[in-house]
Amino acid sequence: xxxxxxxxxxxxxxxxxxxxxxxxxxxxxxxxxxxxxxxxxxxxxxxxxxxxxxxxxxxxxxxxxxxxxxxxxxxxxxxxxxxxxxxxxxxxxxxxxxxxxxxxxxxxxxxxxxxxxxxxxxxxxxxxxxxxxxxxxxxxxxxxxxxxxxxxxxxxxxxxxxxxxxxxxxxxxxxxxxxxxxxxxxxxxxxxxxxxxxxxxxxxxxxxxxxxxxxxxxxxxxxxxxxxxxxxxxxxxxxxxxxxxxxxxxxxxxxxxxxxxxxxxxxxxxxxxxxxxxxxxxxxxxxxxxxxxxxxxxxxxxxxxxxxxxxxxxxxxxxxxxxxxxxxxxxxxxxxxxxxxxxxxxxxxxxxxxxxxxxxxxxxxxxxxxxxxxxxxxxxxxxxxxxxxxxxxxxxxxxxxxxxxxxxxxxxxxxxxxxxxxxxxxxxxxxxxxxxxxxxxxx
Numbered sequence: 001x002x003x004x005x006x007x008x009x010x011x012x013x014x015x016x017x018x019x020x021x022x023x024x025x026x027x028x029x030x031x032x033x034x035x036x037x038x039x040x041x042x043x044x045x046x047x048x049x050x051x052x053x054x055x056x057x058x059x060x061x062x063x064x065x066x067x068x069x070x071x072x073x074x075x076x077x078x079x080x081x082x083x084x085x086x087x088x089x090x091x092x093x094x095x096x097x098x099x100x101x102x103x104x105x106x107x108x109x110x111x112x113x114x115x116x117x118x119x120x121x122x123x124x125x126x127x128x129x130x131x132x133x134x135x136x137x138x139x140x141x142x143x144x145x146x147x148x149x150x151x152x153x154x155x156x157x158x159x160x161x162x163x164x165x166x167x168x169x170x171x172x173x174x175x176x177x178x179x180x181x182x183x184x185x186x187x188x189x190x191x192x193x194x195x196x197x198x199x200x201x202x203x204x205x206x207x208x209x210x211x212x213x214x215x216x217x218x219x220x221x222x223x224x225x226x227x228x229x230x231x232x233x234x235x236x237x238x239x240x241x242x243x244x245x246x247x248x249x250x251x252x253x254x255x256x257x258x259x260x261x262x263x264x265x266x267x268x269x270x271x272x273x274x275x276x277x278x279x280x281x282x283x284x285x286x287x288x289x290x291x292x293x294x295x296x297x298x299x300x301x302x303x304x305x306x307x308x309x310x311x312x313x314x315x316x317x318x319x320x321x322x323x324x325x326x327x328x329x330x331x332x333x334x335x336x337x338x339x340x341x342x343x344x345x346x347x348x349x350x351x352x353x354x355x356x357x358x359x360x361x362x363x364x365x366x367x368x369x370x371x372x373x374x375x376x377x378x379x380x381x382x383x384x385x386x387x388x389x390x391x392x393x394x395x396x397x398x399x400x401x402x403x404x405x406x407x408x409x410x411x412x413x414x415x416x417x418x419x420x421x422x423x424x425x426x427x428x429x430x431x432x433x434x435x436x437x438x439x440x441x442x443x
Contacts, residue, residue: 066283091255109273166399213357370382
């Protein structure tokens with residue numbers, strides 16, 4: 001078993017190494033240039049579209065519901081612990097490179113959703129779409145489409161299910177002494193209530209949960225920043241200065257080079273917003289719309305909200321506190337930073353956010369996994385998948401999952417390879433659909 005774990009760990013490290021990160025960011029840069037920086041000039045229009053409901057077109061859920069389902073999967077533990085990890089390993093400059101990854105990632109997220117809606121198909125359980133479909137029917141590469149579906153199905157049970165329930169049970173056990181089996185059964189019941197009803201049930205629930213948890217987290221963070229308004233300017237200065245200048249060791253901080261800032265900023269940014277991995281366009285394909293570009297613009301705001309809003313709040317709270325320079329581990333850095341200014345309330349805010357973010361990730365990934373499972377095995381096994389997914393939530397909460405973490409991390413990264421191939425091969429289609437939409441707006 002130890003040999004298998006070593007092999008999995010080595011493959012995971014390679015998959016998430018510099019070549020993959022360069023490919024992910026490079027694809028985002030290419031699409032940004034191809035689309036003439038549309039994530040910048042079209043963002044106000046995209047934000048308006050979030051709350052519009054198309055009266056024509058196929059699909060089961062609104063633009064807003066599709067966005068909330070995708071945000072449920074991406075706004076997760078990475079927004080709390082991932083940001084802290086980037087700062088502890090790469091210094092404050094890592095936040096700048098996280099922002100850059102988010103900005104170019106918006107073009108990638110947009111492009112994924114254009115293709116997902118364009119090549120989606122109608123099935124027994126609603127619209128079917130995502131990289132497996134635009135690989136098969138757009139790029140005419142069904143084997144790569146099948147590979148993507150297999151990687152996604154594996155990742156859904158791992159990083160989208162058991163590892164999330166395990167993280168919730170561990171933090172509730174350590175902070176509140178709640179037995180892991182109690183957490184497991186509670187999550188099983190709550191997940192079952194939502195997931196067994198399919199995408200409409202998931203969308204209804206996430207449309208309430210996701211806005212609440214994001215707004216609550218951001219408001220508390222803003223309150224702390226207002227109290228410490230005199231330190232916010234210095235925090236931004238640290239981010240911009242150390243993006244291009246190494247930071248020396250001091251106190252408990254070990255120091256970081258420019259290369260480390262870039263590496264960990266880009267890595268954590270990609271992990272957080274998932275732009276290029278191909279997961280969120282599966283939710284985008286379920287949106288009721290008659291134009292791929294409309295939902296794609298809405299999907300683009302997902303990366304903006306995740307990385308440039310939520311992650312930024314976490315980063316600023318960490319940088320206005322002294323703990324990041326004192327060798328505090330990434331796992332508790334955000335919690336201690338909130339607690340410094342809000343006491344026990346700060347601890348509970350981060351604790352509640354961690355639990356809600358992890359639970360929302362389970363809900364979002366349940367749908368991703370369902371559509372991948374449907375692509376592989378057909379529609380008749382979808383209900384069986386839902387039951388199995390719900391049961392594995394309880395299993396994950398009660399097991400030690402070091403192996404599952406590494407395996408699912410590897411599968412998550414492997415999803416990006418066929419998806420990026422499709423984005424590059426179908427980039428002319430993305431450009432054509434975009435030009436057609438905006439030319440119609442002008443007329």
